[in-house]
Amino acid sequence: MKRTFAYLLLIVLLVCGKQAYNLLVSKEVVRSNHTGALSDIADEVVAIPLQDSEKYSIKEAKYIRQEGNNLFLISNETLYRFNRKGEFICRVTHPDDIRVAGYVVNPANQQLIVLGNTDDIFYYSFNGDLLTRKKLKCDLPENRHMLSISMHNNRILTTEEYIQGDTAAGQTATIEKQIVEYDSSFHKLQSHTIRPVDLERSACPIGCLTPEVAVEPGSGTVYAYAPYCQPGNLLRDTVYIKQKRQSQALKDLAGGNALPLLPIRMGSRFWVSTYYDTEDDSRNYTFCYDTQKERCWQVKDGLKDNFYQTGKVRRMYPIDPYCHSYCFSKSGEELKNTFPLQAQEENLVLFIVKLKV
Numbered sequence: 001m002k003r004t005f006a007y008l009l010l011i012v013l014l015v016c017g018k019q020a021y022n023l024l025v026s027k028e029v030v031r032s033n034h035t036g037a038l039s040d041i042a043d044e045v046v047a048i049p050l051q052d053s054e055k056y057s058i059k060e061a062k063y064i065r066q067e068g069n070n071l072f073l074i075s076n077e078t079l080y081r082f083n084r085k086g087e088f089i090c091r092v093t094h095p096d097d098i099r100v101a102g103y104v105v106n107p108a109n110q111q112l113i114v115l116g117n118t119d120d121i122f123y124y125s126f127n128g129d130l131l132t133r134k135k136l137k138c139d140l141p142e143n144r145h146m147l148s149i150s151m152h153n154n155r156i157l158t159t160e161e162y163i164q165g166d167t168a169a170g171q172t173a174t175i176e177k178q179i180v181e182y183d184s185s186f187h188k189l190q191s192h193t194i195r196p197v198d199l200e201r202s203a204c205p206i207g208c209l210t211p212e213v214a215v216e217p218g219s220g221t222v223y224a225y226a227p228y229c230q231p232g233n234l235l236r237d238t239v240y241i242k243q244k245r246q247s248q249a250l251k252d253l254a255g256g257n258a259l260p261l262l263p264i265r266m267g268s269r270f271w272v273s274t275y276y277d278t279e280d281d282s283r284n285y286t287f288c289y290d291t292q293k294e295r296c297w298q299v300k301d302g303l304k305d306n307f308y309q310t311g312k313v314r315r316m317y318p319i320d321p322y323c324h325s326y327c328f329s330k331s332g333e334e335l336k337n338t339f340p341l342q343a344q345e346e347n348l349v350l351f352i353v354k355l356k357v
Contacts, residue, residue: 032235036297037304038313041270041288041355045307048350049342053088056080058348064319064327067105070126071350072112074100079114081126086350092128104151106184113156113184115149121186134186147177150213150321152222156182157213157321159194159224177211179224179259194224195258197244199237209275211261215321217268221250224261227275231285235296238264238271238289264289267323270355276315284314308351310334316353326353 038045048071050058058080061073071082072092077099079092093100098116106113111131114122123131136146143163150157162176180191194211211224228234241262244253254260264271264287273287281301288297297303302312316328329350335343342349 030235030239030294030296033295033297034299035304036288036299037306038353039306040295040297040303041290042307042353043356044354045305046352046354047308047339048082048084048086048352049339050082050086050348050350051088052345052347053091056088056091059331059346061329061348061350062317063102064317064350065103065105066319066352067107072103072105073350074103077101079103079112079124081128090128092124092126093122097130098122102149104149104156106151106154108154109184111184113149113151113186115146136186147210148212152213152215152321153220154184155189156184156186157222158182159211159213160191177224177261179213179222193256193258194261195254195256196261197241197253199233199240201233201237213321214262214265214318214323216250216266217322217324219250223250223259223266225265225273226261226263227273228263229275229283231273231275231287231298234263234273234287235289235298238287238296242271242289242291265318265323267355269357270323272316272318272323272326274316286313286316305351308338310338310349310351313351319352324355326355327351328353 052058058075060075063074065072066084069084071084073080078095079100081089081092083089092112093114098114098120101115103112103114110126112124112126114124116122121134121136125131145161147159147161158180160178160180162178164174164176177194178191179194181189183189209226209229211226213222214225215222241264250260264273269290269292271289271291275283275285277283284300286297286299286302290296302314305311305313310330311334313328316326319325319327327350329348331348332343332346335349339349
């Protein structure tokens, strides 16, 4: 009896000791660095100076996408095409016809599927020829609003806001966010509720901002991403999600038929979250978590560009839903040393950040 009790006591001590050791190691290893550089997370940064055409001047760029030797971007609600050297090819859309809210590249059909106006979908060739235009009014009723668009496995994926309840009839309205799957002709296939992952703490503010579609590398699991406005618990929550992923598939973290909403984008090695507020710099941050080396950077004013010496990178966005590469842009004073001609003419330079694997 005494021997059995001794064995049980030893097992309890070993289990408690292992848990204490793991806790100590995790606290010791995962440190949050408040300064960092692009070389901490990137193997390579490729600079693409954009050339002005005679008619169009690109002073801003967002929703940058690459396809073969093509580079697409939105500037002033207009979609443009460049090549990978930054040479101007064409203006795809005309601002009198459409104000571009988002788009996806369909490489199988060499098409650009563009969101614009209220419920219009435009299909363009890469050369800017309008192929077809359709209304989504029947498929997208008034109580549904499209928030973002992406493409994966030849399927269009959108995040949408669905308002349930008839307020005119005295019902309480509830808002549900979903990821909706369409085929390339925008015929609806299926939808999934977006549900924040349970992080086992109170007051988890996931989902305050517009969610975007992302895809986990390797498994191909679709999930939604929305950054925190206040990143105080971001490291804790990221480590928690990583630990949960060791025993559960990502698709199971939300439960039921729902897809998980995460505060980080999951790359093959680095998990990244960024927030940029043009009106309040104090809220901005860049968060990078190295899942291999258990290192973390949480930087308020951005990572230092130690490839081209253009200062801090305050805004950095993925150029694909798998988060293999990110992109940022610079213009003006920050380019005067490395790209003096671009700085003088106030032309934009895009920088493609290829993350370490």
